[in-house]
Amino acid sequence: MKLLNYTTAYFAGILLLVILVWAGLFYINMLDEIYDSMDDGLGNQKMLVMQKAARDSSVFERRNFEDGYYRLKEISFAQARNRNDVYQDTLMYVLNEQDYEPFRMLTTVFRHQDRFYELRVITSMVEEDDLIEDLFYALFWLYLGLIASILVLNNFLLKRIWRPFYKLLQRLQNFRLEDSSQFIPVPTTISEFQLLNNTVEKLLQKNISTYNSQKNFIENAAHELQTPLAISLNKLELLAESENLKDEQLTQIGAVIQNLERLTRLNKSLLLLSKIENKQFGPEAEVNLNELIGKIVADFSDQVTFRDLTVRVAEKEICWQKLNPDLAEILFINLVKNAIVHNKPEGFIEIIIQKDSVIIQNSGKPVPLDQDKLFTRFHKGSDAPGSTGLGLAIAKAIADLYQFRLTYEYPQMHQLTVKFK
Structure with a gap:
């Protein structure tokens, strides 16, 4: 993942968490403000009803909420004693909605001409489900807008700011020790x-x-x-x-x-x-490995005859690879020589050439070799007197230089495989 995308992912996660926490706090505070506002309104309506009752006795005839926002009911002194104002949520049937809707209700008691009355005042309130839904969609679009803003910011402003860093990375990727003139510092005004x-x-x-x-x-x-x-x-x-x-x-x-x-x-x-x-070899060229391996086998014909070996080259496809011709020759000389030296009398060698690989199989001791040590320096798989223990290490170094895969297997015979890219 690129650095800008990595920071964007972090920003998106942190921003989502912040918005969720902020939404919860905002919802609680908003409900508190709504309730305070409605309770103040109910308190004001209570005062208006009480003043109206002092002037107009018909107010005391209001027994239900069908045609108004309050109702009155006479109560005894015992019922009225020690009563305080009570604010509560309730549901009332609304004709135009054909359903029960939430209302805020104030229940209070007042005295008029030595008689006590219970007053209930109501006002419509916002449905919490609708409020949560509206808040969710508002925050959802806000979040998408912020993410889009961050993406735009990253792809235009931050990418421009980080451009010297990416140029430096590109020059480091192309830098080679054997060609030190390639590296040029990137001009920038940013201190870091x-x-x-x-x-x-x-x-x-x-x-x-x-x-x-x-x-x-x-x-x-x-x-x-x-x-x-x-x-x-x-x-x-x-x-x-x-x-x-x-x-x-x-x-x-x-x-x-x-x-x-x-x-x-x-x-x-x-x-x-x-x-x-140290990559001190010259330029690369397209090398025909079929011709090269055929030449190497012919050069080793005397040793093959002396050891009474049978060599078979199976050219299934023409194999062209781009590498230094001298290193290509050294690579397969070492592999063919290894198959000859570590063989048994009257044994065999089979070389299979394909478009993307070369397989060298040979007889020998009927035990697999140690793959962990096979390509290390000075490791000898036999007691060959002229061996330096560096042949396969050199072959592995050449393969690694060109990102080829040199592997060893022992299915029924010793097998070295060079797998090309």
């Missing part, structure tokens, strides 16, 4: 956004500096290691060609050469892995 701009710029500059330092260190370290390793290997090979060496010495020199060669491969693999993770 200026502070955010400055903070983000300082943070990115620090990350760029750290990235460049790490990049230079890796390149320099890899370069500096390659030279002494190559020199050591050359000297050991020359030493091994000497005629005065014993068999035991030749064996030891061979072991050292193997370790140095493994260290050379390890150095190259770590450098490659670092470059992949």
